[in-house]
Amino acid sequence: MPIQILWPLALLALVCEYVDSTLGMGYGTTLTPVLLLMGYEPTQIVPSVLLSEFLTGILAGILHHECGNVNFRPGSRPLKVALALAACSIVGTLAAVFIAVNVPKWVLKTYIGVLVLSMGLGILLTIGRTFAFSWKKVIGLGLVAAFNKGLSGGGYGPLVTGGQILAGVDGKGAIGITSLAEGLVCIVGVLAYTLTGNGAVDWELAPSLILGAVISVPFAAFTVKKAPVQKMRWAIGIAVTVLGLF
Secondary structure (H helix, E strand, O other): OOOOOOHHHHHHHHHHHHHHHHHOOOHHHHHHHHHHHOOOOHHHHHHHHHHHHHHHHHHHHHHHHHHOOOOOOOOOHHHHHHHHHHHHHHHHHHHHHHHHOOOOHHHHHHHHHHHHHHHHHHHHHHOOOOOOOOHHHHHHHHHHHHHHHHHHOOOHHHHHHHHHHHOOOOHHHHHHHHHHHHHHHHHHHHHHHHHHOOOOOOOOOHHHHHHHHHHHHHHHHHHHHHOOOHHHHHHHHHHHHHHHHO
């Protein structure tokens, strides 16, 4: 099957990934329901979202490190947090993928809608709050967020980024950690869909989403370095809440 680039989708992915790599949230959470509203099915959307975010997550983590937004040197706490999130998330992702390919489509669509609304409200309710660092919170976040990611293609970034801030990680560091961890989690989801999809997985959207998302990452890393993100967090929280309601 020849590769076909759908330019409107590539542009949509560019915008969503720019927001995601800038705020640590918003790619799958926004892109998945928008594509659902455009008439695509979950089995078309979620695997392609996961594949594109695997590539952009790894790239974003590298660029956030290079820009000084987070320090991923060997032995550093940010790297340990990212690896812990990714490791704990494997179980949640595999369980979610198994459920996603074995439940009615209307159930999956309903869950995605409720999830997006919950994530939007969660972002808004956690703005400005800080707590002491806790490894237990980090591990719990990894498990729950990966389940959301594997089931719907979204919901990982809002929970993990906001949760890290509540667990005592600074804002810019949380964004870089989320990008890297999410990339590692997504490849598990891609492999699981490939092995358990029983021919139902459609990769038609993947080239367009990958192209748009990858282009946005360098601009996002530079934005985090230069711009305050607190006001932008309000914007994405409101946008995701409205989208979830719709």
